Structure formats: C-alpha cells, structure tokens
Amino acid sequence: MGAFNFEAAERMKAHVTSVLPDGDVPVYDGKTSADEEVLVALGYRQEFKREFNLWTTFCVSFAVLGLLPSFARMVWGWIIAMIFIQCVAMSMAELCSSMPTSGGLYYAAAVLAPEGYGPLAAWITGWSNWIAQVTAAPSVDYALSAMILAAGSIASPSYIPTQYQTFLLTALIMVIHGCISSMPTKMIGQFNSVGTTINILALIIIIVLIPAGTTRSGPKFNSSSSVWGTITNGTTFPDGVAVLMSFLSCIWAMSGFDSAFHLSEECSNANVASPRAIVLTSAVGGVMGWFLQLVVAYTVIDIPGVLESELGQPWASYLLQILPQKTALAALGLTIVCGFSMGQGCMVAASRVTYAYARDDCFPLSHIWKRVNRYTATPVNAVWFNCVIGILMCLLIFAGEVAIGALFSIGAIAAFVAFTVPIAIRVFFVGDRFRRGPWHLGRFSRPIGAMGVSFVVLMVPILCLPSSTGAELTADLMNWTCLVYGAPMLSVLIWWAVSARKWFTGPKVNVEHKMMGRPGNVVEGLEKDGKTMQSSEELVVEEKGGGWGRV
Numbered sequence: 295m296g297a298f299n300f301e302a303a304e305r306m307k308a309h310v311t312s313v314l315p316d317g318d319v320p321v322y323d324g325k326t327s328a329d330e331e332v333l334v335a336l337g338y339r340q341e342f343k344r345e346f347n348l349w350t351t352f353c354v355s356f357a358v359l360g361l362l363p364s365f366a367r368m369v370w371g372w373i374i375a376m377i378f379i380q381c382v383a384m385s386m387a388e389l390c391s392s393m394p395t396s397g398g399l400y401y402a403a404a405v406l407a408p409e410g411y412g413p414l415a416a417w418i419t420g421w422s423n424w425i426a427q428v429t430a431a432p433s434v435d436y437a438l439s440a441m442i443l444a445a446g447s448i449a450s451p452s453y454i455p456t457q458y459q460t461f462l463l464t465a466l467i468m469v470i471h472g473c474i475s476s477m478p479t480k481m482i483g484q485f486n487s488v489g490t491t492i493n494i495l496a497l498i499i500i501i502v503l504i505p506a507g508t509t510r511s512g513p514k515f516n517s518s519s520s521v522w523g524t525i526t527n528g529t530t531f532p533d534g535v536a537v538l539m540s541f542l543s544c545i546w547a548m549s550g551f552d553s554a555f556h557l558s559e560e561c562s563n564a565n566v567a568s569p570r571a572i573v574l575t576s577a578v579g580g581v582m583g584w585f586l587q588l589v590v591a592y593t594v595i596d597i598p599g600v601l602e603s604e605l606g607q608p609w610a611s612y613l614l615q616i617l618p619q620k621t622a623l624a625a626l627g628l629t630i631v632c633g634f635s636m637g638q639g640c641m642v643a644a645s646r647v648t649y650a651y652a653r654d655d656c657f658p659l660s661h662i663w664k665r666v667n668r669y670t671a672t673p674v675n676a677v678w679f680n681c682v683i684g685i686l687m688c689l690l691i692f693a694g695e696v697a698i699g700a701l702f703s704i705g706a707i708a709a710f711v712a713f714t715v716p717i718a719i720r721v722f723f724v725g726d727r728f729r730r731g732p733w734h735l736g737r738f739s740r741p742i743g744a745m746g747v748s749f750v751v752l753m754v755p756i757l758c759l760p761s762s763t764g765a766e767l768t769a770d771l772m773n774w775t776c777l778v779y780g781a782p783m784l785s786v787l788i789w790w791a792v793s794a795r796k797w798f799t800g801p802k803v804n805v806e807h808k809m810m811g812r813p814g815n816v817v818e819g820l821e822k823d824g825k826t827m828q829s830s831e832e833l834v835v836e837e838k839g840g841g842w843g844r845v
Contacts, residue, residue, distance in 0.1 A: 350483035353490035357639035358550030375544035378749035383576035387569035391731030394558035397650035402716035404800035423712035432684035433702035489635030649673035700774035
C-alpha cells in the first residue's frame, strides 16, 4: 500500500456516518473513484460494477411499486397516506446519502443506535426488511400468474384455473426473474429501463383509456359528491377506523421505494443519485397512483361485486365492469406486463439485501450467499437463494387462498417497520452523531422524520385489523398479518436472546483500517506545529492526542 493521505481519509468520512469508530480511517491508495472512496469509508470494499445511474436506479425502484393493479376505497385517503409516506421516503433518502450501502436500513440502524444497542437494532431491522424482500417477488409473481390465468378465463369462460397450474406458472416466472437478475448490472439496468418506460406508458394509457372507453349505462361517471363525500366502509369498524384502513392500498403499493437504497453500491454518484431515486420513486409513484385511483373512483359501478368476483382478481373484475371485453383484456394485458416488471424489480432488490446480510454473516452458509460472480459481477448465489425460497413459499397455494394470502400479506408491515427503525433512531436518539451526506433535509430533517415515524406507529396496528369482527369474523376474513409477521419476528428475537447476541456484532468491515494517533501509525507528510513529518516505520507521535498515523 502506498503513502497515505490524511486529508483524503478525512474527506472520505466527512459526509458519511460510518460503522468505523471515530478516528479510524480506511486503507486507501488514492486510485479509487469518488463512489469507491465513500464505500471504503463506510467499511466495505467495492465488489460490484457501478453501472446504474439515477434513471436506471429509479427504473428498478419504480418497477417495484404496485401501482397496477392497486385499488383504493377513498381517493382522498390515498392523498393523506401519500403525504406521510413521502416523509418516510425523504428521511430514508437522507440516510441513504450518508450511508449508500446495499445493507441500507440495516447498516443505518447499526451505526445510529445508542451505544451497545447497534447489533440488536440491526438484527431487528435486517430481518424485518429481509422478510419483506424475500416475500415480495413470489407474492407479485403469484398475483401475476393469477391475472394471466384470469385473462384465460375471460377469453374462454369454460376454463377454470387449477392450483397446480397457478403454482407451475408462478414458479416459471420466478425462474425467469432469477435468470434476468443474474445478468451483469448494465444489462439489468437496461432491462428495467425498458420495463419502467413501458410501465409508465401503460399507466398513462390506462388512465386515459378507462374514462374514454367506459360502457357504463346511465351516468358515464360517478358524481363528485359520492367520490369525495362518501366514506366507503367495507368493515364492521367505525368510519374513522375504516378511513385509516383505506390507507392500506397506498401503503402496499408504495412499499418498494427502498430498492434504490439497496442498489447504491452499483450506482454512480450514489450518495446523490440514490437518494434522489428514492424521493422520485415515492413522489412520481404517489401522484400517478392517485390519478389511477381517481379514475377508478369515478368509473367503478359495484365495489362489492369487484371484490367478491369469481375471477378472484379485483382489477380484472373492475375492468370487465366498465369496459368492453376486448378492451378490458387489452388493459389487463398492459397490467400483466407491468406486473412482470414489478416482480423483476423485487427479485433484484431482494438479492442485494440477501447479499448484504450474508456479507455480515447473518445467514447459515453466508460464505456461499455472499459470493459475487466473477463473470457478471452480481450476487448470483443470493439471487437463486431467494428464488428457491420463494418457490417453496408458493407451495402454500395448495393449502388454499387463506394460507397463501396470509403469507403474502406481511410485505407492507415488514417493510415499513424496517423503514422506520433507523429513521426513529436518527430523529430521537442520535443527536450530533449523524453526519449528513450531500442530499439532506436541513433543519426540516427531524420534523419530517417525526411525521413519518408517527404515521407508521399509528398504522402498524391498523394493518393487522380484520375487516370484520364478532360473529361475522371467519377464517377467510381474518387478517393473519399479526401471526405470519409476528411469529418469525418473535423467533428472530428468541434466536437473538439465546445465541445471536453472543456472535452477531452488526456490519462487518472488510477493508483495512487503523486508528489515527496510535502507536505504529504515522501519516506521511502531515504538518503539526509547523513541522512536517516524513515517512517512518517508527512511532513519532505522542501517545496521547497525537493525531498522526500511517495506514
């Protein structure tokens, strides 16, 4: 290793909040890019090719959003939820600018937590985020398969899809997504760029097509008074609770904007481009999603009929209610294309999360899952680890709709818990230990973060409520989120108490680093008290408060 430049090391750590102890600087030979300097300052060496940019990162992140086919009961409820979700996104972007790593939220929780609590905060955040990520692609691909088979039923009413057909089609789509996610970074970026362009165009086409092509009898559109003034309460709870429950569709659709965080180690100018991609994903997705909900609210005829249709696909049922069959099939086809792009984005993001956690030895056989393929420079093993787990999850299709629906209901709550833990720590516990990056919220950082955290704290129990209570509550109507999310998280906490607290220490640094001013460290050419120290293998600084070092 060549001569070490103290100013370069300080520059690297000036705008990051690092797992490296204060005063430590990484080994650095001055031959890396600015992005690699930032990553090294965070304690990791560069292993991926940085072939994503702002647009391609946004494309992957936007593709993960479930705007088509999202279905909200109240259009103004979407607006309220969107505002608070944007607060969460902006606070996350600020963390991303300071800590642009694949581990993302998990790394931030470990670094920002009060002394002694970093490993536990990382453990909870990491597992909650991983649960959200590993269930995302199979849940999207299962819904995609159901839409494809529903299209077959619409075209041929005598055709009734079977469980094994749904499973085999879901598994096939998972394998295709696994193959695409194993490609080099540049090719993945190009694929998702095309997919997101189609996604955005499809949204615009459908937003225009539905009001233009509707075949409703009587008034062509619902009245504004009913759209804006009616609380559609499909539950047995009071209207106030029903309003809060209506936020679920927005929360579910908008739970994928963290993907840009997990792709930051593959993005150029990551501490600016990645946070911008997070905010753009949430803002553009929220606005376009609202326009879609507005169109649905003004054209839908029978909401209970949509939700209880024999097709088992509310979006397909809605399209058939208000459009001619061929037009409905065309709109459903566009939705299927968007769904394929969404599943692909979920698979890419999940693989980066699995890689990051395996890099810190969170999983059994982590040494296998953290390997980066030398030909594609992508975490291929992590991709197929997630793909196999996802296909195994889909075996619950044979247990019935309640079982598979319960498993895939946990994505939103698991994701937003993971989003909120590091933001809450940043807002309420950090003080001056947070070094903000080049993208930040300034003096509004804590108020915006507090708004986002408060919203999630309010919504977590709401996300667990069933739509019915008392004698009307059946196994089919039960919301199993509290069980299917709570059980694995409880197991994770028991694992922590019994074993993991003894060996898990949070993010593992994989670059050399040394403490400035300790015996054996000498900085070459650094001035102190008007004297320039030259290269030396001997300790030439004071034991206390020296401040020179050689790494």
